[in-house]
Amino acid sequence: MVTATHEASHRLFQEHPEALTPVFEALGLPPPVKTDFHELSPDVTEIRPVERRADTVLMFEPDMGEHFVLAVEAQTKKDPDKAKNWAYYVAYLRAKYDLPVLLVVVCRDRSTATWATGPFESTVGPWTSQVTRPFVLGPQTVPEITSAAVVAQQPALAALSAIVHSQNPRAAAILETVARGLVSLEPDTTKYWFEVVEVGLESTPTRKNWRQLMQNVVTHFPGHRTLFEEKYLEGKAEGMAEGKAEGEAEGEARGEAKGVLRVLEVRGLPLTDDVRQRIAGCTDLDRLNDWLDRSGTVERAEDLFAEQ
Secondary structure, eight states: OOOHHHHHHHHHHHHOGGGGHHHHHHTTOOOOOGGGEEEEOOBOOSSTTSOOBOSEEEEEOOSSSOOEEEEEEEESSOOHHHHHHHHHHHHHHHHHHOSOEEEEEEESSHHHHHHHTOOEEEEETTEEEEEEOOEEESTTTSOOOOOHHHHHHOHHHHHHHHHHTTTSTTHHHHHHHHHHHHHTSOHHHHHHHHHHHHHHHTTSHHHHHHHHHOOSOOOSSTTSOOHHHHHHHHHHHHHHHHHGGGOHHHHHHHHHHHHHHHHHHHTTOOOOHHHHHHHHTOOOHHHHHHHHHHHTTOSSGGGGGSOO
């Protein structure tokens, strides 16, 4: 089953392969550059009856040096069946692209990470016909981020660190450092990384701590009930209910306005009566959507009305 952690891992490595820096360092390769990667189809099904999909499959094609395929998987628990699938992924991708294949597995806890390193062998008697040895990104291999300056320089690695060290006794301090470093970035960048981490933490107790650190967020992961999405949807539902009897278009505008107000409120921005009335009384959906997009970044509620 695809979990939120799987989706966060997919988005992280698909859009920011520089998070693979610990892997490249361990292999003695130069730090990864995004332009050297392109995404391949994660579908490794040959015939329809059985569906097999890796989380993320990337082609690494530097101008100089060895080309290879990376298959990235997120694993939250030990699963012998998944280990069998990994052997299939590697063999299939090797045959399809005629390139070496590196399987990278992302784990949040040490026991799963230790298990995931394998080796997973296919043997008959004394003879081994195949061995699968994933490279594991987990608590043992991903550095703990202890400097906000490092976060600002390497946000992808910082997000990965926050996720894989979520069960670390020092998790609270790591999260605080990561949050402090992310806030120093451009607002849109900050919001994106805050949500990558929240989705990656999934149902862990650490997620609650992270949500307490979140301030300026706009949803990039619809459907995962991040803090921004919850507050916006609560406000919108309330407004839609109030405006239902007033007609569909007016009800939708009322819902959007309530969503904007709820985001501003959860961020703790002061709202004057004039601001409330101006937002609540607006019936222009395009304008309300613009206000919603900016409600997570403005420094004052009044800044919503500034000309763009």
